[in-house]
Amino acid sequence: MIVSLSSVSLIGLICLSAIVSAAPFAVDSSNNFPNPSPDQIKIIEAVAHGSLPNGKPPAKVENNTLTSLRFIALNEFFEVAFYTSLIANVTQNVTGYDIKEPEAKKSLLATLTAIQAQEELHAINANNALKNFKVDPIQPCLYQFPSTSVQDAITLATTFNDVVLGTLPDIQQLLGAAGDVGLIPGVGSVIGQEDPQSALPFLTRATRDIAFSALNQAFVVKGSCPNSNTIALKIFEHLTVDAFGAKALALHPSPQNLQFSFQLPAGGAKPNWSGLSLAFVNQQNVPVKAQLSCVLVKGNTVHFEAHFPFNGTTFGSGLTFAMLVSADADFSTVPSLVQGPVVFGPALIEVN
Structure with a gap:
């Protein structure tokens, strides 16, 4: 999971589902990752300042638990690639990533290299679990x-870190419900190891489907995954926050209207858009329902506004995500919210 670096102070609104594509980036396999030899694992462990767990795993687990392990592995690969890319950009003094002060650059690269190695161990550990269960x-x-500078990269890391860390407790709950409690301490240790001091007292809750959708919409090159189709999770349709540029960077932590858009599905009967509502999820609170206003259809794109109900307490700073769902969806919990037939999102909004 992405570790947030403490220098982030940007007040911004980030919409990961509408980012501009960059050149495809592959995981560095110079150390045979993701299948390093025992000697190569020792080197990774030394850089990561720790080791893979050496306890005995459970003899078997439920199929839904395998889905969680697959999701964790896929996400860890993304994080390894993210930090590998960031290290390369800083090392090569790419425009936006060049750090003039030698000691500051050395310190940053040392931190990023340790994080990269830790993410490699997380990915190896998840895949080792899958191998143990004969899958x-x-x-x-x-x-x-999409980042073009160190600051952009740190902001991006902060946002997705909040999404993933908000998903891991959901995975723990699912492990407990499946009776696979032997895996809960390992997942819990990842939360403790990677969770920075959040902008919120309680992390915003997410689900595996929400995080899986955000990962695929924003970072995975479509059609490039050899076997992510084995992960039995949903990928929702895109929901975009339309406020960018100076307005986005000047977003104040206050109640206000925000503009969103989404694409009409190609072919088939179009849903009744008057029967949709926007749901805002912040912290561990019940999702907030917001009505769509100023709806405008341009070609295949639907634009609308919705009120962002910031109040500083029950709706605070940090990560909020928005989901477009059926107005009659169950808004009592996040998992029940996304069970309906019409789901767009997540649109990720970060106010720090």
């Missing part, structure tokens, strides 16, 4: 990263 491990995809 194929997940293989890396090609990735795209």
Whole structure:
């Protein structure tokens, strides 16, 4: 999971589902990752300042638990690629990533290299679990990263870090419900190891489907994953926040209207858009329902506004995500919210 670096102070609104594509990036396999030799694993462990767990795994797990392990492995590959790309950009002094002060650059690269190694261990550990249960491990995809500077990269890391860390408790709950409690301590240790001091007292809750959708919509090059089709999770349709540029960077932590858009599905009967509502999810609170206003259809794109109900407490700073769902969906919990037939999102909004 992405580790947020403490220098982030940007007040911004990030919409990961509408980012500009960059050149595809592959996971570095110079150390035979994701299948390093025992000697290569020792080197990774030394750089990561720790080791893979050496306890005995459970004899078997439920199929839904395998889905969680596959999702974790896929996400860890993305994170390895993200930090590998960032290290390369800083090392090569790419425009936007050049750091003039030698000691500052050295310190940043040391931190990023340790994080990269930790993410490699997380990915190896998840795939080792899959191998133990006699199923194929997940293989890396090609990735795209929209950041053009160190600051952009840190902001991006902060946002997706919040999404993933908000998903891991959902995975823990599912492990417990499946009776696979032996895996809960390992997942919990990842949360503790990677969770920075959040902008919120309680992380915004997400689900595997929400995080899987965000990962695929924003970072995975479509069609590049060898076996992510084995992950039995949904990928929702895109929901975009339309406020960018100066307005996005000047977003104040206050109640206001925000503009969104989505694409009409190709072919077939079009849903009744008057029967949709926007759901805002913030912290561990019940999703907030917002009505669509100023709806305008241009070609195949639907534009609308919705009120962003910031109040600083029950709706605070940090990560909020928005989902477009049926107005009659169950808004009592996040998992029930996304069970309906019409789901667009997540649109990720970060106010720090």
